[in-house]
Amino acid sequence: LIFYTLLDSAPKDGDAFYFSLLPEPIIYMKGASGVKIRNIEFAVTRNSPLRGSFCNGVEIDKCAFRSCGKPFALDGVSYDRPGEKGGAPLVSKNNRITNCKFFENATGGASIGGGNKRTLEKSDVLVYNCDFRKNALRLTVGGAALSISGVGVRVANCHISDQRQSTFVFTGNDHLFENNLFERCCQFASDYGVIYTYSNLAQMGTVIRYNFFTNNHSELGSTAGVYVDESHAGVLVRHNIFLSLIH
Numbered sequence: 001l002i003f004y005t006l007l008d009s010a011p012k013d014g015d016a017f018y019f020s021l022l023p024e025p026i027i028y029m030k031g032a033s034g035v036k037i038r039n040i041e042f043a044v045t046r047n048s049p050l051r052g053s054f055c056n057g058v059e060i061d062k063c064a065f066r067s068c069g070k071p072f073a074l075d076g077v078s079y080d081r082p083g084e085k086g087g088a089p090l091v092s093k094n095n096r097i098t099n100c101k102f103f104e105n106a107t108g109g110a111s112i113g114g115g116n117k118r119t120l121e122k123s124d125v126l127v128y129n130c131d132f133r134k135n136a137l138r139l140t141v142g143g144a145a146l147s148i149s150g151v152g153v154r155v156a157n158c159h160i161s162d163q164r165q166s167t168f169v170f171t172g173n174d175h176l177f178e179n180n181l182f183e184r185c186c187q188f189a190s191d192y193g194v195i196y197t198y199s200n201l202a203q204m205g206t207v208i209r210y211n212f213f214t215n216n217h218s219e220l221g222s223t224a225g226v227y228v229d230e231s232h233a234g235v236l237v238r239h240n241i242f243l244s245l246i247h
Contacts, residue, residue, distance in 0.1 A: 018044045018067065025051040031090070033057050043067045050074070054090040064101040071108035071135075071143075074125075077150040077172070078116040091116050092150070093123045101131045108143040109135035113172065115151030120173055122152025132160040144169040145185075155180060164188050168195045174205035185216045186223040193227020197235065204234025214243040 003019065011017070022045045029035065029052035036059045042049035046069040052058060054076035065072050076092030092114030102109035109132045114123025127146070136143030145163050148155065148170040158180045160167060167185040170177075177195065185194045194216050195208060213225040225242045228235050 020044045020046050020069075022046060025049065028052070029055055029058070031055065035059070036061075038062055040064075041066070042072075045069060048073050052076075052092075052095075054092055055095060056093055058095045060095075060097045060100060062099045064103075065110075066101070066103050066105065068105045069107065071105060071147070072102060072110040073112075075111055075113035075149060077113050078121075079118050080116070081118055089116055089118075091121065091123070093121075093125065095123075095125045096128070097126070097130060098128045099130065101133075102135060102145070103131070103133040104137060105135045106138040107136055108139065108147065108166075109145040111147040111149070113149035113153060115153075115172070117151060117172065120151055122174060123150050125150075125153045127153070127155040127158060129157045130159075132158065132163075134162045136164060136166065140165065140188075142166050148172070148175060151175075154178075159183075160185060162187075165192070166196070170195070170197050170206065171200065171203055172206075173203055175207070177206070177208045178210045180211045182211065182213045182225075183215050186218050188220050189218050189223050190221030191223075192218075193224040193229075195226045196229065197227075197232050198229040199231055201231055201233050203232065206235045208235065208237045209239045211240045212243070213240065217244070 025048040027050045033056045038061045041064040043066045048070040049065045049068045052074045078089040078091040080089035114125045132145040135145045144166040146168050150172045152174045154176045156178050161183045163185040182194045
């Protein structure tokens with residue numbers, strides 16, 4: 001195997017260059033239950049560092065996810081009625097992502113979801129005390145730092161910063177986003193929001209409260225702290241602080 005690359009400048013002593021031949025996620029789970037992953041750094045893969053679908057009771061704590069081609073993904077939203085396909089619908093629920101870092105990934109930080117959209121069964125998924133920084137380095141449009149879907153996901157005490165465009169995107173019902181810090185986001189966005197949702201009157205019940213937004217300026221056009229776009233409804237936004245500092 002011969003690998004060629006063209007660098008911007010000559011490497012210095014001690015510099016390192018990493019590349020991956022791995023086309024699949026480092027860890028893949030489907031229907032897993034009771035898995036605990038702690039104190040691991042996942043880095044340098046062409047795919048997602050971890051991908052899990054329809055998992056229950058997965059705990060991921062004090063891990064780092066960096067320099068990966070695709071976002072971390074732990075989701076699995078059901079649209080089925082109980083018994084519709086012979087038994088209980090597959091659904092992600094009771095998962096915990098805590099004290100983790102997501103940074104310098106190519107096409108986004110993390111995609112997380114769960115619950116049942118048909119019955120509004122909550123996922124009780126928690127994203128807590130996580131740091132999302134400089135994600136979507138190779139994706140000009142899209143590629144959110146954090147994407148939430150399904151029913152009943154709580155995101156709390158997280159820090160999201162230094163995002164070029166799409167930052168925090170959500171769809172679904174009955175989520176809770178609170179006590180998060182957003183800074184230097186949507187730097188090259190236009191007609192967009194740091195927290196953004198869109199186009200579905202049935203996706204109601206989400207609460208966005210006690211968050212702090214600061215220095216979220218775009219070089220290209222107007223942006224908002226929270227943007228409820230195109231016929232979306234039923235989102236409660238209260239007790240947030242929106243601070244703009246221009247030097």
